[in-house]
Amino acid sequence: MASRSDLDAYAHDHVFLGASHDENARRTRWVVALTAVMMIGEIIAGYVTGSMALLADGFHMATHAGALSVAAGAYAYAKRHARSPAYSFGTGKVGDLAGFASAMVLGLIAFAIGAESVMRLFQPINVAFGEATIIAVVGLLVNIASAFLLSGSHHHGHDDHGHGHEHHTHAGDNNLRSAYVHVLADALTSVLAIAALLAGRYLGWTWMDPAMGIVGAVVIARWSWTLMRDTAAVLLDRTDDHVAGEVRELVEASGDARIADLHVWRVGPEAHAAIVSVVADQGVTGDTIRARLAPVHELAHLTVETR
Incomplete structure (x- = not known):
């Protein structure tokens, strides 16, 4: 524990x-x-x-x-x-x-x-x-x-x-x-x-x-x-297409992970949140996905789920 x-x-x-x-x-x-x-x-x-x-x-x-x-x-x-x-x-x-x-x-x-x-x-x-x-x-x-x-x-x-x-x-x-x-x-x-x-x-x-x-x-x-x-x-938490597109591109660029479910919405004047559900090859962890998404400066709150 x-x-x-x-x-x-x-x-x-x-x-x-x-x-x-x-x-x-x-x-x-x-x-x-x-x-x-x-x-x-x-x-x-x-x-x-x-x-x-x-x-x-x-x-x-x-x-x-x-x-x-x-x-x-x-x-x-x-x-x-x-x-x-x-x-x-x-x-x-x-x-x-x-x-x-x-x-x-x-x-x-x-x-x-x-x-x-x-x-x-x-x-x-x-x-x-x-x-x-x-x-x-x-x-x-x-x-x-x-x-x-x-x-x-x-x-x-x-x-x-x-x-x-x-x-x-x-x-x-x-x-x-x-x-x-x-x-x-x-x-x-x-x-x-x-x-x-x-x-x-x-x-x-x-x-x-x-x-x-x-x-x-x-x-x-x-x-x-x-x-x-x-x-x-x-x-109404409408998806931010620009940020969502950037997230999808960075996660899937290496070919070892695919996004199964993605939610991106705004939580403040200068902040977005994202929930990313990823189906990935062995060895690709949540920390791996977080590292890939580090350049997305709009994300102030990130939740990653790997399968």
Whole structure:
């Protein structure tokens, strides 16, 4: 029977948080604060000036503040429970769950803005174009600052996860990505609102205000669908074809082993797990397969079964 020291040598944790987890969490909290302040200002200004584009941007930003708060909460929850044995493969996918929820909220926002804008096309109201434009410009500046905060973590490096190392890029962090998409959606609606308000003020095109609301709704809906699709793939443990192909090639290259069953899925922003069942010639052991797969830097957790 193996001794305690032997078991300890093989024991490991399942902390698969991104290398920039704490930094991304801090950036997200700052963006939540900025968004909340601007949200209040735009909603008030939208009611006072009568601008649908500005009011839509304000309520849009309000729901974004909520979604961004969910993102910030996801970072905190994932870190707090990272070593909990209750989660078989850690909490690395908590951010994907938050991202999926945010994507759903983004889709509802797009529908609400589109529906209200269509109504305003047939039932126009008076808009205080000058005052509304000023607020919309301020909102755009806040969105640009928020996008800069969230995009500031774009860098490359390497992170050691205990089972291997992973090329780092925050692009795999769907929680941060969802926050970034929300900010971009805010920026888009601000730009469209400014264009509509200027057209209404100087060209008399009052129809531009609700029309820009419809355009914004369509673009935001597309972003929502893309984010929902990508996060759902992670939550459903969809096979990473690139990593799976690399695993199969390395294991079978020598001709003395064939993969009978292979599972490769993502367990965190920068980490994948794999279960590899191999039918091999005599002398090919689990350690042999592990050695062959050492170059696959995406693998942070590897289980090998030989037959």
